Amino acid sequence: MTDEVTGTGRRDREDAHVFYSWSAQELIHPVTIAGGEGAWFWDTDGRRYLDFASQLINLNLGHQHPALVGAIQEQAGRLATVAPSFANPVRSELARLVVERAPGGADGGLTRVFFTNGGADAVENAVRLARRHTGRQKVLAAYRSYHGNTGTAVTATGDPRRWPNEVDPGVRHFFGPYTYRSAFGAADDAEERVAALRHLREVVELEGPATIAAILLETVVGTNGVLVPPDGYLAGVRELCDEHGILYVADEVMVGFGRVGEWFAVDRWGVVPDLVVFAKGVNSGYVPLGGVIISERVAASFDHAAFPGGLTYSGHPLACAPGVASIRVFEEQGILDRVRTLGEKVIGARLRDMAARHPSVGEVRGLGFLWAIELVRDPATRERLVPFQGTAAQNAPMAQVVAAVTAGGVWPFPQVNRLHLAPPLVTSVEDLEHGLDVIDAALDVADRYVVDPSPT
Known part of the structure; x- marks a missing residue:
């Protein structure tokens, strides 16, 4: 099968012999990661990403911590x-x-x-x-x-x-x-x-x-x-x-x-x-x-x-x-106090502001450096932006939101109709604000799918 991103078949890729978890092998296009430092990682083409997923929500002290x-x-x-x-x-x-x-x-x-x-x-x-x-x-x-x-x-x-x-x-x-x-x-x-x-x-x-x-x-x-x-x-x-x-x-x-x-x-x-x-x-x-x-x-x-x-x-x-x-x-380094403080004053505060401005945001919830943005088509009925077990076509709106986030150089943790945000606990305030700015802009994509409540 031809890779839609590179135009090459899976068997021609450098990772052709890797069998990936939770995936249909011919339908995935993994990014090849070359390195990382702190809250950032980069691919073999030099593109940098702010790791708002902490990989699989495990990289609490970030990439390549010297200690x-x-x-x-x-x-x-x-x-x-x-x-x-x-x-x-x-x-x-x-x-x-x-x-x-x-x-x-x-x-x-x-x-x-x-x-x-x-x-x-x-x-x-x-x-x-x-x-x-x-x-x-x-x-x-x-x-x-x-x-x-x-x-x-x-x-x-x-x-x-x-x-x-x-x-x-x-x-x-x-x-x-x-x-x-x-x-x-x-x-x-x-x-x-x-x-x-x-x-x-x-x-x-x-x-x-x-x-x-x-x-x-x-x-x-x-x-x-x-x-x-x-x-x-x-x-x-x-x-x-x-x-x-x-x-x-x-x-x-x-x-x-x-x-x-x-x-x-x-x-x-x-x-x-x-x-x-x-x-x-x-x-x-x-x-x-x-x-x-x-x-x-x-x-x-x-x-x-x-x-x-x-x-x-x-x-x-x-x-x-x-x-x-x-x-x-x-x-x-007082990490626990840092997470409690920034989790509420920076991440939580910004997400609640987004929820007030974006009709596609049904709810934001979380603690510390773990949050979810739940996206909906209809705030009144709480219909999900995409179905619980949707087809690729049905899931396209969420895929577009995620694409907008990654295009901005931020790597989120998407799940069904939600964006989960879990940056490393050492992420700077400046980087937190930058990542949240990118997500804020990407929510405009989700807003396009919200049911128009105005009368016809």
Whole structure:
């Protein structure tokens, strides 16, 4: 097939032997990236892009951060790899640093870390821990969610990527809160919180509380909408879990390590889960790394009974070294305060202004350096700019919006009818303003598709 961009066939491209994820191989035209620095990256033709996606929302400290690169280089010179059955200083140090910053602090009871290679296998092992600890098999997860592309993780995922991949019969789904498109007809966040908790309680009752090992939740739903839970919702989930001996598993893969201005997003609501899944921002993805923070009471189940799981590269030293360096950078440079302040005063303020001026913007929502612009054809009915599962022709309006953004030298994270914005946490104020200016201009494209409310 001929590449529409270059005029060459896929087999003539330099990446002809690469098989890409989540893609029809003959229909993609990947940009070839040559390098990056800070919040910017550039392709082999020298075109620069402001990375408003942080790659896959994992590049929290930006491209080529010298402290992280230096930590990898130093560790490689000392010890490049070691089996997980051995103790290792850098792995132990990262575990200590993570536990000290875990939800609940010193009294929170989250005292141990099981390292994995990324977020998906962290979810797998969190569920395995919950099932073995409770002796139960069912796991409840939200429809609007993404937990990774491995067996249980993708079955727990709520979006269409689950459909061809379901393998775990013990997973059940429920509706989480989403006030703008409420499944319960709620008028505001307070009503949505009450209705969503009532719904979850009913699902627990109908599934049988004594059969449920865990409720798995993205603290802030990421890819499926940047859905910030209403105040009190997570506390209600915690209460429901405690009532029935169910473990609360917080998926913090996308929002942990500063993305919303907290070490872990649950800290914003003062909730302490039983298990916390992390990856991405722990070392900005420089080397694959993830993990599960485990409460002492769950870990105690395996004091004299072996945990039935392990990974060859668990706690790899080349991954843990930039994790240690990252935490030090966060504290030396006040990254959490920076994200909280700029996330509200620069990103949030500008997006709310755009929403007031662009009829195609149905809602903006987010926290810190993670936001979504939801685009609609009709503000009154909230009809999406493009369908949930549209054809290429139906999705053309969104493709045009994205093209306008990238033509302006900004790389967004588009999802269905939404633009997700997740710049590196070190992005300068000047670059944030520039990226938002480009997006503001690109929204004019979406405005052309809005239903004309004037009478004919």
